[in-house]
Structures are given as structure tokens and as C-alpha cells.
Amino acid sequence: MESMIVKLGKVCDIVSGTTPKSGIAEYWDGGLPWVTPADLDEDSHIINDTQRTLTEEGVASKKLPLLPKGTVLLSSRAPIGKVAIAGCEMYCNQGFKNLVCSDSVYNEYLYCFLKSRTEWLQHLGKGATFKELSKTALSDVEMPLPTLEKQHEIVDRLGLITRQIELVKRMLAKTDELMQSRFMEMFDDSSRERVALADVCDFYSGGTPSKRKPEYWNGTLPWFSPKDMKRPVLDDSIDHISDVVVEQTSLRLLPSDTVVIVVRGMILAHDVPVSIITVPATINQDMKALIPKPGKECDSVYLAAAIRSQENYLLAETGSSAHGTKKIDAIVLGTVSIPEADIHEQREFAAFVQQVESMKTDLNQQLDRLNTLYDSLTQRYFA
Secondary structure, three states, X not given: OOEEEEXXXXXXXXXXXXXXXXOOHHHEEEEEEEEOHHHOOOXXXXXOOOOEEEOHHHHHHHOOOOEOOOOEEEEEEOOEEEEEEEOOOEEEOOOEOEEEEOOOOOHHHHHHXXXXXXXXXXXXXEOOOOOEOOHXXXXXXXXXXXXXXXXXXXXXXHHHHHHHHHHXXXXXXXXXXXXXXXXXXXXXXXXXXXXXXXXXXXXXXXXXXXXXXXXXXXXOEEEEOHHHOOOOEEOOOOEEEOOHHHHHOOOOOEOOOEEEEEOEOHHHHOOOOEEEEOOOEEEOOOEEEEEEOOOOOOOHHHHHHHHHOOHHHHHHHOEEOOOOOEEOOHHHHHOOEEEOOOHHHHXXXXXXXXXXHHHHHHHHHHHHHHHHHHHHHHHHHHO
């Protein structure tokens, strides 16, 4: 028979590890790889290097089992479901249930199977404080097991699609670099005059309509907050309010093509989200809208790019409220220096960005198709 259903505990040895005492220097930095879940991410495949290493004394102190090269690493807590393959002999901490394959299992096939079952593995986790996948639960997980020849064939097919997905992702990353490079090429000139943002734009803060008035929250008018700021261009928000809010309160209706920026929230510890809203909309109090002053011609695409180019400055000048929340004061925002450019230059840059965005749309569609194909194949092979 070409394929059968097996339990992982019947075809793999499941091995975990632990942590030597961190306060004993003689146990650490000896060059022996010691992997933890922090060494893995969602794209991990082959792991050869680890953030921390052990000495022979550290290994002996806990009698740690040596994981052979080719072991399939599976994080079993914090979080459950990270998968990789050991590219060399190594040790691990208690955050893993690793699988040493028998001769009937191709480790790359097992890797693909576990990657396709992340949500199910997380569902199997138990625990009150934090969930952990037990050795018993993992042992009982069932997996289709075809012949070794068929396993290699499946891995080759999935690998081809995975490489295409990785290529498209790299191309998408390059498009962002391309726009940044073009901006620097056009405007990062030491001889070009610069102007403070406060001299170009007025800043408008938003607000939150009263939750005690249900009629304020039953409309279709977009109301943007920091949780919406995940894309450079926004045409809709998660939350919506009624048009009557603008009529009855001080909340301002912003015109389409307004640049908005997050000025309060813990995301400011590492990012300063800037977006363009392409529809008439409102914002909450954790954001500011940048409205060009009368007589100032300012293309929204150019303005957003100019502010993003100063992200490091804004991060360095970000302060904290009394409760520890990160914030950018209006005075700091006003001191942001942007290149002075006439409207024709701004529109030339905006046209370039539009071309790149069109390319990104095509790439994202291609990525969606590849992900759909990959998911359909894993469903066929592993269901």
C-alpha cells in the first residue's frame, strides 16, 4: 500500500531539553549550539547557529540529550508550533518537543507536515498559565505516511512553490526600497532648501465619540485609529461612525488624500506609522492629520514619503506620558525637516510611486495565488 496513517510517536523519537543554571558562567559560551524558541521564526528552515551556546560542563550539569543533525525542531510552548530542522548537532531548552525521525520518515516531509498543522498543534496545548504541547499529545498526532519516494516527491513539489513564494516576498521588499531610494535620489541633496513641517501643514487631532450614544456608532463614516495603520494607503477603517457626529461634535471630517500619523501608542517604541486616507474620514485622538496650509501646494504621496524619511528622528524624539505610553508632541512633529520641492517635482515622485504600487498589487495577487496553491496541496497531501 502506497500510504498509511501513523502516529508520530510510532515513527519518531520525541526528545526535549532543559536549561542549565544561568548564573554559572562555566556552563555558558562554550560553542555548543543550544536552541530555544527565540531562535526560530515563521520562516525558519535549517538552523545552524543559536543565540546562546553551552560548554561541556553545562551539558553535563543537566545530562542534556544531543540532538542529531536533521532532527525536526518543534516549539511546544511560548509559542507552540514553530518548526525548523537542526543543521548540525545541538542541544535545546525545555521549550521543545523535537522529533528524531526513523528510517521510514523523511525529515523534510515531517517538517512540511508540521508547518501545515500549526493551528491544530496549538489547539492540543494544555495549561492554565500558558499552553504547552505535551509529549503524549504529540505522540498521538496522526500523519499520512507514503513511501519514502513519495515523501521526497511531495517535498520537492512544495519546495518549488515555497521558493516562488520567497522570491515574490523578496521582490515586494525591494519595491519599498525602490520608493525610498527614488525619494533620496530626487530630494536628498545638500544644496536643497529644507522646511519645517509646521511651516507647511496645520496639525489636526481627532477624538472618540461618546460610547454612551449608540446613534454615533451606527453609520458608515470611516473612523481611523492606530490599529488601522498597517498599510501606506487606506480606503476604509475597522470602526465606523454616523455622519451626525461631525454635525453635533467638534470631530472634523477630513478630506480625501489626507496624510495621517500615529502620535500616541506603544507602537512608537519601534515604528512611526504614516498613511494616506483616500476617502473622507475621521480619526481618533491617538493620531494627527496633516492639512497643508493655505497657499501651500503639497502632494500627499510626497508629504507621506518625506515624513517617513524622518522616522529615525521622530523615534529618537518620542517621549512618554505619565502612564508610560509613547507619544510624539506636536512641537516635535512640527520640527520635522522635509525637503522643499515644487509641486511638479512632487507629482513626478507621486507618479513613480503609483507605478511601483501597481507593481506591488500584481505581486501581492501573485503571492495570494501561490499561498492558495500551497495550502490546497498540503490539504491534499496531509489531510
